[in-house]
Amino acid sequence: MKQAKMGGFGDKGQMYTCHFEWPDDCSVQGGNSGVVFSKNGNYRTAFFEAFPKEPATFIRGEGQTIEEAEKNAWKKYRKIVDCPGHEYEKRGYTSGVGFCKHCDYQKKEAFLPDQYCKICGCPTNWKMSKKKEFYCQVHKDKIPEEDMFEWQKESADPLDIFDMLFSEEE
Numbered sequence: 001m002k003q004a005k006m007g008g009f010g011d012k013g014q015m016y017t018c019h020f021e022w023p024d025d026c027s028v029q030g031g032n033s034g035v036v037f038s039k040n041g042n043y044r045t046a047f048f049e050a051f052p053k054e055p056a057t058f059i060r061g062e063g064q065t066i067e068e069a070e071k072n073a074w075k076k077y078r079k080i081v082d083c084p085g086h087e088y089e090k091r092g093y094t095s096g097v098g099f100c101k102h103c104d105y106q107k108k109e110a111f112l113p114d115q116y117c118k119i120c121g122c123p124t125n126w127k128m129s130k131k132k133e134f135y136c137q138v139h140k141d142k143i144p145e146e147d148m149f150e151w152q153k154e155s156a157d158p159l160d161i162f163d164m165l166f167s168e169e170e
């Protein structure tokens with residue numbers, strides 16, 4: 001059975017043996033105690049995260065124990081795999097990410113972004129300035145230095161809004 005690397009408090013580096021048949025190419029990780037930063041108050045939880053390749057998405061389960069968290073993640077995964085047909089809705093996000101109405105599958109490029117390059121007006125996700133203005137792949141170097149995030153000055157990597165979307169759950 002698949003082994004998940006633990007990354008919670010007190011169990012970092014330990015391995016957890018999964019109870020469900022995750023596909024071979026699906027990375028998994030978990031922990032007995034992670035902190036979730038939430039608008040409604042931070043809390044500690046066991047968590048289990050899976051990154052399936054087909055369909056490519058991110059699944060997270062929480063619970064009292066990592067076993068329970070894995071079970072919850074597995075339920076979400078099965079629901080996605082068994083979905084009769086994805087139909088996407090935006091749920092307030094403008095980056096182009098879509099959520100299936102039936103199974104909650106999160107697809108990175110379900111829609112064209114509802115945000116437009118400041119220079120040429122094309123729909124884009126490529127780079128966002130501090131002012132929340134967007135710049136496409138062609139115009140990514142046109143962000144004025146004072147509008148850049150600190151890390152943008154150092155790195156040429158595109159801003160991955162999909163990652164930002166889930167970063168509050170780390």
Ligand SMILES: [Zn+2]
Nearest residue numbers: 083086100103
């Ligand atoms: Zn679906």
Ligand SMILES: [Zn+2]
Nearest residue numbers: 117120136139
């Ligand atoms: Zn542009």
